[in-house]
Amino acid sequence: MSSRPELSPTAGAEAPPDSDLERAIAAVNGVIVDKPAVVELAFSALLAGGHLLIEDLPGVGKTTLAQALSLVLGGSWQRVQFTNDMLPADILGVSVFRRQDELFEFRPGPVFANVVLADEINRATPRTQSALLEAMAEGQVTVDGKTHTLPRPFFVIATQNPLDMAGTYPLPDSQLDRFLLRTSIGYPSAAEERRLLVEPDRRQLLETLQPELDSQRVLALVAQAEALHVAEPVLDYIQALIGATRNHAGLRAGLSPRAALALIRTARAHALVRRQDFCLPENVKQIFPFLAGHRLQPLPESGLDSRSIVEEIVANTAVP
Template identity: 75%
Template structure:
């Protein structure tokens, strides 16, 4: 691991806890450093993360470990087919003694929310998260309620070929800044899982390394990291390539291009840098673009395939 960055932009009081938080999560989720970096990058860019993979590879464990590392309040919502929006957002209850309605917050009111198996809920229930994820607030019965800051949703999703799942609508997918997969560990690291203590027991002894105030400072700090003109040229070249690709219905939007800059800065901060490099853009581009690129009906490649192909074919400054 790189030495903690100590500059005017990233004082040791922030850099050291960030590096320690990443290291603590890596103790729980072995052999998945790139996935952990993406999870922290989404957090420090002020966005949300979607983890899509088969059951049993550590999606929920990663979400729990990261939420515990950053401190603050956290809630786990187990999505089911019979869940209603009020089960997530909360409900107004009439208090007879006061003769008025009182709002009872739902589990969405937390700094870190684990939306487990989000695609098992109906589209109506999935859409209840839209305002929360994009605006940091919820509206119930005409009243707006502000969510805690930072507010970070880590959602897990099973592949669509599993029974009892509903595809996430495009509007919902776009609210996730990054989408990633965990995959199987290497043979060597899987042996560690078989011989070392259960990760669930390790989580029981997990102590927060950061706190919400520090996370907000890191989010503000990430937004100030320098992005040079050549790196901006590289980002624009990648975005332009998605818009002209023959197998894609529509390329990345200007909002997605701006998100690419934000996440590249956040990734640079996670990697203990005080400026953004093409390496940071390359590390996060497939996770940002793959779920936003919709192939045409006759296309043979998926959005993820196209994103990787564009990354390989676009010259690096």
């Protein structure tokens, strides 16, 4: 796998939850054992108004994490199991002719939900994968020349298997860029795996989850994250990291201004998830590998992968 950076433990995890956001995070952590930092990252993507890509081997909990997030967020949600025979209309919807009225009626597809779980997205063909581009970038879809607005908030949680597995298609670069963050789950520790063996099945735990948030509360939290203060030294640090990607000899191209905007937005959301009143350089440092890794293309002759390049950039860029 090209990128599996390490996350530090969740700050303040020992404190009891005292808000709806903290209760939502705690509820997901109750289902996904031993991965509090991954859960924290998922909520950061949500509150930054972006989308999350979870890439890992089958059976490590990708779909369980996505389902748990969907359940605690409230609102409407849909699960789409991607297959190689799926068509764009299966996701977006289709116009159906109503003979009695002699007009076409649009029947929305599963993308019309607050939370969409795109399970095993890279098992679909690139044409079908690309059907989500407009939806993820602009919160709308166009079918038969008519534009339809999606619900707000709109959060896509996609899972994919490693690309060397049979029956998978690589996501186009344009599709990857629509995912704010990419992460993986990995294997649990020995102690936590023992919990999985003796505790109730995770599917039973999912059935006990209740919504801790709703659509309006999520939108309010997004606005709250956007309002967090970012000091000048933090902005300098963001620009230094972005600039380092543009000057690295092992990369085809550096990160775009859009990626820089995404980094500051996600760092603010990460600070809110960690109960901070303002954004710190540590928030930027924690988020950067998960935002940059899938957007960078190493040159083949460099002999490097995106993970090692990101690690090098983080190590060589001074933290204010």
